[in-house]
Amino acid sequence: MTLRRILRGLGTALVLIVVVSPAILFFLWMLSLSLKYEIDNGAYPPILIPERFAWSNYTQIFQANDFLRYFVNSVIVTGSATLAALAVGVPAGFGMARMKARKSAVIVMIARMTPGLSFLIPMFLVFQSLGLIGTLWPQIIIHLVVTVPIVIWIMIGYFETTPIELEEAAMIDGANRWEIFMKVALPIARPGIVVAFILSVIFSWNNFLFGIVLAGRTTRTLPVAVYNMLSFEQVSWGPLAAAALVVTLPVLLLTVFAQRQIVAGLTAGAVKGG
């Protein structure tokens, strides 16, 4: 009986390994590509682990392709768009949940369904007429299209589950609504804010569409920089794969370490930006 149970457990573990192998093998291959010299990347049959590691692929993208600048650009755009979305979206989620204004959340849903390009065309004209093209402002502003709906959506869901009794008690004690929000609702909602923050960062960081239209040579974010390497500047695979890994590594690390929050956020609101 126990032997059967062990065998069954092993069987399930085996099935699980099969299920996760497309993900594991892909990222292993990505790492392998990024650490091989040109000759190893062109070898047939393909080599998974080379004899010499090409660490120079990584140094090259920072030296020759100015990746540090693009990294900073990405941090500024994602950071600003996420912080602004939290500043505006957390109180809004609170207000909408307490007003039971479920209908106002519909606009957030529709925003999610709208193709990103239909925001991009009119906003491009606005940025052009304001003379903002060539700065990071257009990208920061348009990333709000991604981040604000995520934050509002998650915060409505979260505030709906937090008990209202505490807030009512504070109200009876004479606290005004601002104090209630700051001192009662906000501390309880901290886990929800973390989820909103993480998802907002990821989907803003990954955004490519807004960047290819709005970014110039000095204002590229990382996804755009990688795409440009692919199409114009680079043909050798090692540095390309290294660049791809550098771009997505922060997000992958976040996924591994905040897996629980990400799963909670995605399944609760079932949201995805972009």
Place this chain on the structure above:
Amino acid sequence: MFRSRDPLQPSYRPFIAPAVVLIAAVIVFPWVFTLWMSVNEWTLGGSQHFVAWDNYARLAHDTRFWLSLLRTVIYTTASVVAPLILGTVAALVFHAEVPFRGALRGIFVMPMMATPVAIALVWTMMFHPQLGVLNYLLSLVGLPAQAWIFDQDTVIASLVVVETWQWTPLVMLIVLGGLAAAPTEPYESAEIDGASRWQQFRYITYPMILPFMMIAVVIRTIDALKSFDIIYAMTQGGPGTASETINIYLYNVAFSYYDIGYGSAIAVVFFIVIITLSLALLWLRQRSQWSL
């Protein structure tokens, strides 16, 4: 109005106001402006004048538009069905008690969180006809080499492979949520009644997770219709126009040909397609719940 004077029902409007202003500026304004542009002949950096429905009339006779619509339908159908089946199977596997479930789930979710452009780049290398690892793997099992994204007959199927690889985890997470919420009693009584595992799945599990699968279908449909990053980064709609979906065509019209009036008309039609499909699917979901 009256309510806000009730001390126990303070007004929450000040909390919402900043978000309303922001949403009006970056979301509602572009919607309205897109509608306005779509009834104008408008080129980027060029002239602009009102043409009423001309852009929409032009759309009706635009073969390239209709072909892109057809490709979008094919691409979307495949990119919904494949992840739905694989994701549901994966959810059933992850629902079982196994060691390292949390860590393995974290790895399984990585494809959907990773930066799409970075992923597209690595897939492009893997699809390479001579140097790509996929053709090598095919040769190991005795299958002929493919041209993948470099042939107009296989490009859509190849892109669907990437889309499926990327988004199966989302379906898995949603269905897994459904499985976690399901009660265990029906299984116990089914066990006593001698139901087979397939019967248990068909008559207990499946009806319980069906509403969750429908949510996954709705979300997947919206995302697959709008798919841009993967397609654009890997093929730019090529070879030729073989993988040009509506979204790619829309991008080309607006930002390669700078015809933003016509592009806006495409955007409006595209938006209507998405909304109509989503509502239809949500309606289906209601029905799937009633049939429980």
